[in-house]
Amino acid sequence: xxxxxxxPKTDQTLWEEMRARGVTRRDFxxxxxxxxxxxGLESSGVAQVARALEKNKxxxxxxxxxxxxxxxxxxxIRSSHPIVADILLDKVSLDYTETLQxxxxxxxxxxxxxxxxxxxxxxxxxxxxxxxMEEDGVYCCIGGKSAQQILEEAAAGAKAIVAWGNCAxxxxxxxxNPNPTGARSIKSLIKNKPIVNVQGCPPIAExxxxxxxxxxxxxxxxxxxxxxxxxxxxxRRVHDTCYRRPYYxxxxxVESFDDENAKRxxxxxxxxxRGPTTYNSCGIIRWNNGTSFPIQSGHGCIGCSEExxxxxxxxxxxxxxxxxxGIETTADKIGVGLGVATAVGIAAHATMTNIRKRKTIGQxxxxxxxxxxxxxxxx
Amino acid sequence: MMSRIVVDPVTRIEGHLRIEAEVKDGIITDAxxxxxxxxxxxxILKGRDPRDAWAFxxxxxxxxxTVHALASVRSVEDALGIEIPPNAELIRNLMxxxxxxxxxxxxxxxxxxxxxxxxxxxxxxxxxxxxxxARSLSSWPKSSPGYFSDLQKRLTTFVESGQLGIFxxxxxxxxxxxxxxxxxxxxxxxxxxxxxxQKEIVKVHTIFGGKNPHPNYLxxxxxxAVNIEEANAINAERLAMxxxxxxxxATFVEQVYIPDLMAIAPNYLDWTNIGGxxxxxxxxxxxxxxxxADVSGFKFxxxxxxxxxxxxxxxxxxxxxxxxxxxVTNSWYEYxxxxxxxxxxxxxxxxxxxxxxxxPYEHLDVDQKYSWLKTPRWKGHAVEVGPLSRMLVGYxxxxxxxxxxxxAALKQLDAPATILFSTLGRTAARGLExxxxxxxxKQFYDQLLANIRNGDSRTFTNEKWEPETWPKEARxxxxxxxxxxxxxxxxxxKDQVIENxxxxxxxxxxxxxxxxxxxxxxxxxxxxGTPVHDPEQxxxxxxxxxxxxxxxxxxxxxxxxxxxxxxxxxxxxxxV
Numbered sequence: 001x002x003x004x005x006x007x008p009k010t011d012q013t014l015w016e017e018m019r020a021r022g023v024t025r026r027d028f029x030x031x032x033x034x035x036x037x038x039x040g041l042e043s044s045g046v047a048q049v050a051r052a053l054e055k056n057k058x059x060x061x062x063x064x065x066x067x068x069x070x071x072x073x074x075x076x077i078r079s080s081h082p083i084v085a086d087i088l089l090d091k092v093s094l095d096y097t098e099t100l101q102x103x104x105x106x107x108x109x110x111x112x113x114x115x116x117x118x119x120x121x122x123x124x125x126x127x128x129x130x131x132x133m134e135e136d137g138v139y140c141c142i143g144g145k146s147a148q149q150i151l152e153e154a155a156a157g158a159k160a161i162v163a164w165g166n167c168a169x170x171x172x173x174x175x176x177n178p179n180p181t182g183a184r185s186i187k188s189l190i191k192n193k194p195i196v197n198v199q200g201c202p203p204i205a206e207x208x209x210x211x212x213x214x215x216x217x218x219x220x221x222x223x224x225x226x227x228x229x230x231x232x233x234x235x236r237r238v239h240d241t242c243y244r245r246p247y248y249x250x251x252x253x254v255e256s257f258d259d260e261n262a263k264r265x266x267x268x269x270x271x272x273x274r275g276p277t278t279y280n281s282c283g284i285i286r287w288n289n290g291t292s293f294p295i296q297s298g299h300g301c302i303g304c305s306e307e308x309x310x311x312x313x314x315x316x317x318x319x320x321x322x323x324x325x326g327i328e329t330t331a332d333k334i335g336v337g338l339g340v341a342t343a344v345g346i347a348a349h350a351t352m353t354n355i356r357k358r359k360t361i362g363q364x365x366x367x368x369x370x371x372x373x374x375x376x377x378x379x
Numbered sequence: 380m381m382s383r384i385v386v387d388p389v390t391r392i393e394g395h396l397r398i399e400a401e402v403k404d405g406i407i408t409d410a411x412x413x414x415x416x417x418x419x420x421x422x423i424l425k426g427r428d429p430r431d432a433w434a435f436x437x438x439x440x441x442x443x444x445t446v447h448a449l450a451s452v453r454s455v456e457d458a459l460g461i462e463i464p465p466n467a468e469l470i471r472n473l474m475x476x477x478x479x480x481x482x483x484x485x486x487x488x489x490x491x492x493x494x495x496x497x498x499x500x501x502x503x504x505x506x507x508x509x510x511x512x513a514r515s516l517s518s519w520p521k522s523s524p525g526y527f528s529d530l531q532k533r534l535t536t537f538v539e540s541g542q543l544g545i546f547x548x549x550x551x552x553x554x555x556x557x558x559x560x561x562x563x564x565x566x567x568x569x570x571x572x573x574x575x576x577q578k579e580i581v582k583v584h585t586i587f588g589g590k591n592p593h594p595n596y597l598x599x600x601x602x603x604a605v606n607i608e609e610a611n612a613i614n615a616e617r618l619a620m621x622x623x624x625x626x627x628x629a630t631f632v633e634q635v636y637i638p639d640l641m642a643i644a645p646n647y648l649d650w651t652n653i654g655g656x657x658x659x660x661x662x663x664x665x666x667x668x669x670x671x672a673d674v675s676g677f678k679f680x681x682x683x684x685x686x687x688x689x690x691x692x693x694x695x696x697x698x699x700x701x702x703x704x705x706x707v708t709n710s711w712y713e714y715x716x717x718x719x720x721x722x723x724x725x726x727x728x729x730x731x732x733x734x735x736x737x738x739p740y741e742h743l744d745v746d747q748k749y750s751w752l753k754t755p756r757w758k759g760h761a762v763e764v765g766p767l768s769r770m771l772v773g774y775x776x777x778x779x780x781x782x783x784x785x786x787a788a789l790k791q792l793d794a795p796a797t798i799l800f801s802t803l804g805r806t807a808a809r810g811l812e813x814x815x816x817x818x819x820x821k822q823f824y825d826q827l828l829a830n831i832r833n834g835d836s837r838t839f840t841n842e843k844w845e846p847e848t849w850p851k852e853a854r855x856x857x858x859x860x861x862x863x864x865x866x867x868x869x870x871x872x873k874d875q876v877i878e879n880x881x882x883x884x885x886x887x888x889x890x891x892x893x894x895x896x897x898x899x900x901x902x903x904x905x906x907x908g909t910p911v912h913d914p915e916q917x918x919x920x921x922x923x924x925x926x927x928x929x930x931x932x933x934x935x936x937x938x939x940x941x942x943x944x945x946x947x948x949x950x951x952x953x954x955v
Contacts, residue, residue, distance in 0.1 A: 265611020
């Protein structure tokens with residue numbers, strides 16, 4: 001027998017759903033605590049999250065895939081808290097996701113159509129991947145429709161849109177020069193809906209989970225920065241939250257991979273680290289249940305949560321100075337696209353430490369001594 | 380009674396795949412496989428720093444993350460003649476093994492199991508009998524009647540809620556599901572357990588490469604420095620953690636994955652006669668023990684088998700201009716000298732030319748070009764790549780370990796080796812190689828510790844790091860075995876930047892359209908002859924297609940003709 005497509009039950013709250021699945025009160029509160037912590041809420045926020053999840057109805061979710069590599073879905077299932085996978089992903093509300101759903105072909109499409117119709121104006125649309133706009137969209141078709149058609153249809157009845165990862169937020173690798181397929185971000189195509197850009201290639205699992213919980217708990221999108229990224233996770237530079245920062249301040253750098261300085265864990269700035277121009281939580285939350293993050297494992301940050309980071313390569317060429325000098329500086333204040341690996345210097349920290357450090361670092365590739373000094377005097 | 384089935388999207392895969400099949404009297408008589416998404420990565424790589432290429436290439440796929448990064452750094456090292464230190468090779472091998480264990484387990488439980496395991500039937504299972512079966516299969520501790528009874532209660536509530544999430548609208552109750560309810564319940568239990576477990580093994584990537592998906596690689600070695608005395612490097616604590624992760628993974632493979640495979644297989648022995656498809660198998664080999672130049676030291680041997688003749692293994696050379704070639708007879712591209720001529724990737728060219736129907740469309744015109752995948756051939760042969768090819772080449776090469784694992788499985792099923800040439804054989808081969816990988820990971824780990832103990836902590840060589848040290852022009856090949864099969868990147872460096880970069884990836888071999896001689900590639904060939912009980916419910920199609928573990932983002936080729944003259948070369952994997 002085939003089970004008929006059930007009518008989505010939106011009369012249960014998330015807590016009722018969890019309870020029905022055998023989640024204890026204690027686990028539930030633990031989950032709320034964990035999520036509130038990730039969302040950067042005060043401890044009073046735990047009760048807020050718990051209350052919201054207890055009383056808010058579940059929200060149906062449609063998860064679309066366009067031009068992507070599925071790393072965002074893969075990252076999402078790495079969430080360290082079991083309730084994320086078990087509840088959010090499997091059971092509560094994920095009505096359509098090509099990566100994991102059992103049904104295929106027209107049966108899969110039927111579920112999506114139904115959610116779009118019956119929960120019009122209520123569902124959250126989640127998008128993984130960019131949309132190719134050249135040649136009328138023939139570069140990405142699903143079920144015979146172009147990505148653009150699918151996106152427009154699904155966005156029409158969405159309450160809000162979550163753009164997962166750099167592809168959906170900014171076009172990522174396929175939009176790097178010369179962008180052969182005309183890959184575009186979701187925010188450049190959909191103008192009349194609230195969009196949360198959860199950046200990264202991929203985003204950190206806990207950041208993804210935190211964003212989902214925020215939507216479920218508060219029924220609205222989180223506070224965003226100028227690029228539409230949730231402030232809770234993207235308001236600090238990797239450089240300012242890096243445990244190797246003291247070495248930077250002291251002018252102690254890795255000069256070549258695997259040299260003595262690398263073995264001591266010195267700063268990777270000279271290896272091209274993009275930490276100073278990258279806003280993300282890698283230094284705080286770290287990756288895969290807090291195991292490590294790129295810098296901790298000896299490689300510079302490549303800036304994967306920033307727009308156009310692929311065209312800021314070569315990755316091993318160090319940044320030519322960068323703006324801002326404190327954890328309080330956000331992308332809002334300094335704008336974007338400053339991580340250009342060229343010899344155009346911008347004032348670094350106006351502190352003695354940095355002037356000393358500037359001497360230690362020496363001039364940029366292609367920079368004359370005079371220019372280096374010039375820059376120093378600007379600092 | 381003839382009918383045409385379309386499955387689009389094929390779900391539980393990576394990427395965008397469309398299958399069209401012709402069914403006559405309940406049997407598939409012909410099939411077409413089409414990749415429907417492209418990104419154009421090779422074009423994007425042109426003109427960039429070869430040392431950066433791994434990061435771009437890695438984004439080809441986030442499921443088999445790492446494999447393209449590995450092929451990429453190898454292609455650059457091959458072009459520039461860089462020999463990496465022994466520890467770097469061991470660390471890459473450990474990351475490779477971790478990837479296989481995660482990828483194969485996730486494939487089996489989350490992408491493939493629901494083709495064999497009926498979730499709804501598990502509601503009828505007797506928890507006590509389930510526990511008895513589980514305990515007869517394995518010593519895995521989560522096997523009490525209480526455990527299965529709790530799970531069943533949760534599952535019942537879940538199904539009764541009518542809100543089935545990812546299990547909605549599937550093919551439950553289809554007569555092709557043959558497992559007893561108790562085995563279905565075990566399958567559901569392990570589906571959930573595997574979802575928890577897979578988050579652990581990838582931490583091996585996080586430790587050595589900083590994150591997963593998409594850990595960091597480095598031309599000339601690996602980026603992580605080893606220093607036993609230092610908190611900020613790969614130290615004793617980090618190494619101990621890797622050891623534990625590998626040991627736990629091996630336990631899961633041995634006590635959960637393999638027993639489940641062996642419990643499910645006997646119920647589906649009819650699938651040992653279905654889905655065999657091509658009779659040729661190819662692999663480049665991987666897991667070097669003595670540098671990548673020494674093919675004889677690979678744990679996965681290199682070679683090809685033709686016509687299912689296991690008495691002869693043919694030599695494969697990715698640099699041979701008459702070996703690997705790609706044509707575009709049925710792909711949305713055009714070649715200067717005719718679309719039917721095969722070109723070796725170093726001499727390839729790609730000009731995009733979409734000629735399919737404008738979306739929205741109901742059907743592709745399969746008499747014309749119908750896919751974004753090019754069609755690769757080896758010496759003119761259509762070949763299958765993947766776990767089955769690796770196990771067959773290892774077995775045919777007479778390597779004891781292969782004979783032992785394959786032999787043990789055949790003995791347990793009381794069946795001849797010919798059952799491997801099938802949908803079920805392919806799925807079993809994936810499990811068997813995971814067993815080998817789990818063992819080898821321990822060997823590589825012990826060797827890494829021994830090296831470090833003996834005072835060798837090198838993980839990188841910088842002798843050719845600076846572009847000034849490079850020749851004016853160089854070309855290389857980086858070959859690997861991705862979980863889904865033979866993978867290679869061909870690259871040409873000119874004046875310190877990438878002149879040409881091309882990938883021929885596993886799913887391009889398997890999922891491509893037919894060639895100029897009408898030879899089908901693996902997916903299409905395997906579907907022919909498959910029984911279909913109900914054209915409305917393409918469960919059987921999913922079984923065979925999923926047995927290959929499709930990964931379509933990798934498989935598409937694309938080159939932008941608008942901004943480039945046709946004299947340029949570039950083959951890209953689809954989606955790449």
